[in-house]
Amino acid sequence: MLSDYFDIKIKRFGSRAILLEWPDLISENTLFEIKTVEHLIKGDFNDEIIDTVETYNSLTVFPDVNKHSLDVWIKRITSLALRSESFIDSKLSKVWQVPVCYDEEFGIDLKQMSISLKIPIEEIVELHSMPEYLVYFIGFLPGFLYLGGLDERLYYPRKSIPRAKIAKGSIAIGGRQTGIYPNVSPAGWSIIGRSPVNFFEIGQSQPTFAVSGDKVKFIPVSKKGYDCIHSEVVSRKYIIKHE
Amino acid sequence: MSRLFVESTGVYCSIQDFGRFGYKKLGVPESGVMDRVHAGIANLILRNNFYDPLIELAFGGLKIRSQGKTLISVTGPIDFVWVNGKKVSSFTVIHLEDNDTLSIPYFSVGVYTYLAVIGGIHTEEVLGSCSQTKHITKKERVFKGDVFEVKESDRIINLGAKVKKNQNYFSEGFIEVYKGPDYQEGLIDISNYFKISNKSNRQAYLLHSNSGNIDFKEILTSSVMPGTVQLTKSGQLNVLMRDSQTTGGYPRVFQLTEESIGRLAQRRPGGKVKFRVLD
Numbered sequence: 001m002l003s004d005y006f007d008i009k010i011k012r013f014g015s016r017a018i019l020l021e022w023p024d025l026i027s028e029n030t031l032f033e034i035k036t037v038e039h040l041i042k043g044d045f046n047d048e049i050i051d052t053v054e055t056y057n058s059l060t061v062f063p064d065v066n067k068h069s070l071d072v073w074i075k076r077i078t079s080l081a082l083r084s085e086s087f088i089d090s091k092l093s094k095v096w097q098v099p100v101c102y103d104e105e106f107g108i109d110l111k112q113m114s115i116s117l118k119i120p121i122e123e124i125v126e127l128h129s130m131p132e133y134l135v136y137f138i139g140f141l142p143g144f145l146y147l148g149g150l151d152e153r154l155y156y157p158r159k160s161i162p163r164a165k166i167a168k169g170s171i172a173i174g175g176r177q178t179g180i181y182p183n184v185s186p187a188g189w190s191i192i193g194r195s196p197v198n199f200f201e202i203g204q205s206q207p208t209f210a211v212s213g214d215k216v217k218f219i220p221v222s223k224k225g226y227d228c229i230h231s232e233v234v235s236r237k238y239i240i241k242h243e
Numbered sequence: 244m245s246r247l248f249v250e251s252t253g254v255y256c257s258i259q260d261f262g263r264f265g266y267k268k269l270g271v272p273e274s275g276v277m278d279r280v281h282a283g284i285a286n287l288i289l290r291n292n293f294y295d296p297l298i299e300l301a302f303g304g305l306k307i308r309s310q311g312k313t314l315i316s317v318t319g320p321i322d323f324v325w326v327n328g329k330k331v332s333s334f335t336v337i338h339l340e341d342n343d344t345l346s347i348p349y350f351s352v353g354v355y356t357y358l359a360v361i362g363g364i365h366t367e368e369v370l371g372s373c374s375q376t377k378h379i380t381k382k383e384r385v386f387k388g389d390v391f392e393v394k395e396s397d398r399i400i401n402l403g404a405k406v407k408k409n410q411n412y413f414s415e416g417f418i419e420v421y422k423g424p425d426y427q428e429g430l431i432d433i434s435n436y437f438k439i440s441n442k443s444n445r446q447a448y449l450l451h452s453n454s455g456n457i458d459f460k461e462i463l464t465s466s467v468m469p470g471t472v473q474l475t476k477s478g479q480l481n482v483l484m485r486d487s488q489t490t491g492g493y494p495r496v497f498q499l500t501e502e503s504i505g506r507l508a509q510r511r512p513g514g515k516v517k518f519r520v521l522d
Contacts, residue, residue, distance in 0.1 A: 231472075
């Protein structure tokens with residue numbers, strides 16, 4: 001039984017999904033447990049699984065309910081047993097080097113943040129580009145990465161009135177989180193920079209380069225550096241670096 | 244090949260099939276037709292596949308001109324369309340000749356009308372679906388001036404009978420829901436009617452109650468899907484529809500049945516709906 005190995009609850013979610021829930025907290029351990037269970041389910045049922053959605057503390061599985069009823073699927077998933085080959089090698093995770101220009105032309109909220117937080121802009125940039133952020137999952141918008149690891153000195157409340165439109169590639173801070181807007185969108189977070197890289201690209205075999213469990217490191221670049229990478233991205237010559 | 248030229252799109256018009264699957268973990272919305280029953284009937288009238296791509300139109304106002312012969316069908320809340328200024332019944336095969344003008348009138352009950360074409364309307368397929376979706380397909384909806392290549396056909400299709408329209412579908416009946424993963428007894432009273440906000444769209448229908456503010460524990464961002472009912476602190480319910488995001492941070496108090504998603508989709512802003520909880 002899956003619950004012999006993990007602290008999880010398995011619930012029906014409507015008529016075509018099953019929700020596996022872990023305790024209500026954000027941790028790297030939970031992330032790797034979720035990935036392990038996902039790997040196990042996909043390994044055993046492969047093309048009978050239509051979709052999976054990972055979040056901080058849950059895995060939602062959309063099985064093919066034309067093949068078996070949802071009740072049968074719950075039994076099949078509940079009774080899975082862990083095997084040695086189920087484990088994911090965390091050494092396979094990549095650290096993506098994402099170039100970011102923190103110029104005030106792009107980082108339109110940097111000045112205000114610097115005043116409110118009483119931290120000079122240069123230090124905000126340093127604190128933001130220092131950590132390796134863990135990719136917990138992708139959601140909200142196609143290619144939007146939920147990142148963990150923001151320095152608590154940079155926690156900054158969400159805007160009470162969201163902006164109607166921010167630029168593609170905007171790097172933002174909202175509450176205890178930081179993220180990258182993969183496309184033009186409305187935004188309630190404060191914008192501190194912009195990346196020239198594509199975070200969701202149709203036509204690639206994998207539209208997003210990062211997967212959950214990977215890490216992201218922001219590499220500060222000048223405005224000139226941004227322009228240079230941007231033109232490489234546009235002409236499809238740019239390849240994002242990783243470790 | 245015959246062609247259809249879009250001369251006017253009305254309020255909102257897009258190409259939809261039954262949705263995009265297998266990419267939710269990248270944050271890609273499911274999309275697809277809002278009302279599967281009427282989209283499916285439109286296709287079946289032409290003996291297409293149930294889920295072939297077709298035109299979905301909110302509130303009427305579409306005008307198209309044909310080049311070459313083809314066969315179409317129209318279903319949804321309307322009883323008739325205009326072809327060259329003449330009334331023609333919906334829910335049956337319509338023959339378009341070269342240079343015919345079809346217009347779908349505005350109507351007062353229901354929301355989504357479906358226009359299917361024999362063989363389907365095969366526009367750009369992205370990640371396994373023709374459904375037009377913001378940030379996914381090049382065009383996020385149908386625009387005036389769009390041209391669709393369609394199968395040339397004057398084959399007489401005789402189904403023997405016209406499909407009967409069920410008018411109640413568009414205005415009556417409960418919205419059936421299961422309890423959601425974050426359901427708690429006593430959190431919200433759903434014995435009353437909820438009013439559909441005019442901010443409703445393909446992404447979400449917003450329902451107002453007079454319950455006042457509601458206090459609850461925040462949840463960690465978790466998965467959502469079409470039909471998920473989120474509770475907000477103002478007491479408003481967000482019913483996520485086909486273009487729903489894949490994750491969200493509000494408690495998921497109910498989950499609509501698949502059939503109820505289509506039924507709710509056909510209810511107009513300003514109208515009232517009532518829920519029924521299934522075991």
